[in-house]
Amino acid sequence: MSTILRRQILRKCNGMDIPLVGFAPADRWNDPPFEPWVPEAFRPASVFPGTKTVIVIGFPVSLPIVDTAPSIWYHELYRTVNAELDSCGYRIATFLTEKGYPSVWVPRDGYGSIGVLKEKPIAFFSHRHAAYCAGLGNFGLNNMLLTPQYGPRVRFTSILTTAEFPTDWVLEEPLCTRCQRCVKVCPVSAVQKGGYPRELTDKTACAIRSEELLQRFLSPCGCCIKVCPVGKDREQYGRVDVKMYDEKNPDFKQYRSTRDHVRSYGSQ
Numbered sequence: 001m002s003t004i005l006r007r008q009i010l011r012k013c014n015g016m017d018i019p020l021v022g023f024a025p026a027d028r029w030n031d032p033p034f035e036p037w038v039p040e041a042f043r044p045a046s047v048f049p050g051t052k053t054v055i056v057i058g059f060p061v062s063l064p065i066v067d068t069a070p071s072i073w074y075h076e077l078y079r080t081v082n083a084e085l086d087s088c089g090y091r092i093a094t095f096l097t098e099k100g101y102p103s104v105w106v107p108r109d110g111y112g113s114i115g116v117l118k119e120k121p122i123a124f125f126s127h128r129h130a131a132y133c134a135g136l137g138n139f140g141l142n143n144m145l146l147t148p149q150y151g152p153r154v155r156f157t158s159i160l161t162t163a164e165f166p167t168d169w170v171l172e173e174p175l176c177t178r179c180q181r182c183v184k185v186c187p188v189s190a191v192q193k194g195g196y197p198r199e200l201t202d203k204t205a206c207a208i209r210s211e212e213l214l215q216r217f218l219s220p221c222g223c224c225i226k227v228c229p230v231g232k233d234r235e236q237y238g239r240v241d242v243k244m245y246d247e248k249n250p251d252f253k254q255y256r257s258t259r260d261h262v263r264s265y266g267s268q
């Protein structure tokens, strides 16, 4: 178990400006913390036999841009963050493999098209569960992994490695306030009141909406992550009060005017 290697990885991540990094022992998947849990074929040691640790990295999606979603601005941000995640994940896995610890990166999504997801809305590995196991956050009503730093406005990727590291504790204190804003705002009623994992989202309804938005260069939807009150990013950007999304609130006017302006250009 290498503390030195952990420090090297953290330094490397720091050099790549990655704000969130967590380490999970692969055997944590074998002790389900809730049900339904990740089926065996989706666990790290099944996907890459010999995995000892899963390193999860996360990049935020900037709140003011998500606030314009669905929009071309968020569409471009999503693509940029995805590219960064994949590139950094690949580099970390290559670094570890070259050091003598065979490792692989898992792409941040892992599907060919929304059409594929409409048939089967599941990927071969779940980064949300990996981020949970690596202590980066816990699940919210919107089925997203909420983090103290960015609430659900963060995207992840994972590196499966045969190296053993000192790992992080799971974050036990629930972050979700169960305010129901994500449930109410969803334009296709895909988010269920009960939340993860008891009642799952209507993945197909969400995927169909995503497909429609993609044709107009407006995907992904992003509504259920924009309205979440959790996350220090709300303070960073001076948008703590989520009443800004309520029509009767004085701040709504500015929010709507920016959102409508951005939405008027670069998409259909």
Ligand code: B12
Pocket: 035, 036, 037, 038, 039, 042, 078, 107, 108, 109, 110, 111, 117, 121, 122, 123, 124, 125, 126, 127, 128, 142, 143, 144, 145, 146, 151, 152, 153, 154, 155, 156, 157, 191, 197, 200, 201, 203, 204, 206, 207, 210, 220, 221, 222, 223, 224, 225
């Ligand atoms: C498929 C997918 C979608 C689909 C389906 C949505 C969904 N709820 O899963 C669509 C396109 C609709 C979608 C939408 C969104 N997504 Co999405 N999506 C994924 C993707 C590619 C795979 C998820 C997955 O299949 N996990 C694996 C399965 C095993 O886990 P699960 O779906 O939770 O399944 C559980 C149960 O259903 C059950 N189960 C599932 N299958 C099976 C099979 C058997 C046999 C059994 C017994 C049980 C079982 O057990 C599982 C574990 O509890 C991940 C990327 C990834 N590879 O992780 C991103 C990901 C989950 N999405 C993400 C995001 C941000 C979004 C959106 C907000 C869009 C956006 N970017 O603005 C919306 C939010 C929708 C919502 N509120 O749920 C982020 C989440 C980040 C976070 N902070 O949590 C991820 C992790 C992408 C990333 N790299 O960061 N997404």
